Amino acid sequence: MILHKMNSRIHVLSALLFGVALGCSVSPAHADKKPQQDVKPFAGPRATVLRITWLYISPDTGSEKVTKEQIGREMVVVEKSGSWIKVFVNTDIEEQHSDRDTPMVGEDQSPPPITGWMEAKGIVEETTPNGDQILMGAAANQEALASNPRGPANAAESARLLYRRVVEMFPNSPLTPEAAWRAADIQWQVEKADSATLPSAKERDPVYRQTMDEDPLRKVIKYYPRTRWAAFAAFDLIDNKLCGDWEGSTQCPEKEADLYLKYADEYPDGPRTAQALYEAAYRFAVLKDMYDANGDDKKSEIAHNQARSIAAQLKAHFADSDYSLRADSLVYKLDEEVPVYGIERN
Numbered sequence: 001m002i003l004h005k006m007n008s009r010i011h012v013l014s015a016l017l018f019g020v021a022l023g024c025s026v027s028p029a030h031a032d033k034k035p036q037q038d039v040k041p042f043a044g045p046r047a048t049v050l051r052i053t054w055l056y057i058s059p060d061t062g063s064e065k066v067t068k069e070q071i072g073r074e075m076v077v078v079e080k081s082g083s084w085i086k087v088f089v090n091t092d093i094e095e096q097h098s099d100r101d102t103p104m105v106g107e108d109q110s111p112p113p114i115t116g117w118m119e120a121k122g123i124v125e126e127t128t129p130n131g132d133q134i135l136m137g138a139a140a141n142q143e144a145l146a147s148n149p150r151g152p153a154n155a156a157e158s159a160r161l162l163y164r165r166v167v168e169m170f171p172n173s174p175l176t177p178e179a180a181w182r183a184a185d186i187q188w189q190v191e192k193a194d195s196a197t198l199p200s201a202k203e204r205d206p207v208y209r210q211t212m213d214e215d216p217l218r219k220v221i222k223y224y225p226r227t228r229w230a231a232f233a234a235f236d237l238i239d240n241k242l243c244g245d246w247e248g249s250t251q252c253p254e255k256e257a258d259l260y261l262k263y264a265d266e267y268p269d270g271p272r273t274a275q276a277l278y279e280a281a282y283r284f285a286v287l288k289d290m291y292d293a294n295g296d297d298k299k300s301e302i303a304h305n306q307a308r309s310i311a312a313q314l315k316a317h318f319a320d321s322d323y324s325l326r327a328d329s330l331v332y333k334l335d336e337e338v339p340v341y342g343i344e345r346n
Contacts, residue, residue, distance in 0.1 A: 044077040047125040048165040050138050055116035059084035066116040072161025085120045088113045132170035139163045160186040181229035184216035188236050202244040211240045231270030250290050253283035278323035281310040286341040
């Protein structure tokens with residue numbers, strides 16, 4: 001991913017570092033090309049915090065407070081004193097930038113890191129035993145809280161940051177590919193939800209609406225090819241190519257069915273393949289109804305047969321999946337001439 005080097009101002013662990021860590025954890029045999037090796041900050045070990053905690057000017061809770069650090073914030077440890085550690089911490093603004101918004105290394109747009117003292121409890125360093133497992137578990141907890149309506153408002157962001165820390169701090173961990181995917185997926189889903197609130201979300205042509213940043217997902221595919229995490233990432237990317245409101249046009253379901261079938265061909269045994277096949281079958285069912293409405297019996301029959309064929313493929317390869325059962329129900333409606341799209345005409 002994006003390469004990062006420490007400059008003379010000790011521009012500590014910006015969002016660029018996530019990409020570098022991805023590259024460092026993959027062997028040449030499994031990557032398109034060997035990523036450049038990460039340059040470790042010279043100040044000390046990387047670290048992050050598992051709880052919201054105050055940063056102080058000196059190692060004393062009575063001293064002046066600098067700022068409140070959030071869960072998952074990236075830090076570098078520069079000094080220790082008893083139960084206190086002195087750290088360099090990046091700013092909230094740096095962490096909230098997406099990769100496409102992050103300035104190039106050496107430019108001065110990003111604010112400098114903050115330095116101060118914090119209590120050492122709840123801190124995970126890259127030297128912490130089983131630190132990768134600890135961070136992964138903490139991230140999963142935050143992700144679960146994010147799905148709870150009563151959970152913290154920033155739980156999703158905390159989960160994303162913690163997953164990123166797994167990638168940066170433990171690039172050789174077996175958990176790193178999954179952490180990279182989860183961090184990218186959380187960002188994708190948040191951007192997707194934001195995009196859906198805009199008037200442009202209903203635009204038929206996706207070029208006229210706000211799309212999600214593809215870079216983090218594409219880098220998961222690049223650095224972890226032929227893994228289930230790459231398959232997850234590739235499925236997400238289809239979102240940017242889908243129509244908003246079909247507006248009764250056959251072009252949208254035709255194009256989208258092709259996208260899902262292409263995905264299923266590329267990932268025949270992937271964790272999202274059954275879903276992709278069902279999505280394709282549904283669109284062929286929709287096309288049958290559209291062609292019927294247009295009086296095009298030939299195309300209607302072809303779409304009906306394609307839906308049947310995909311349902312049979314699901315039954316043969318994903319018999320235990322709900323998507324197989326859903327496809328059977330879909331085809332039954334077609335056979336019974338029950339509309340899938342639009343309003344039934346009496």
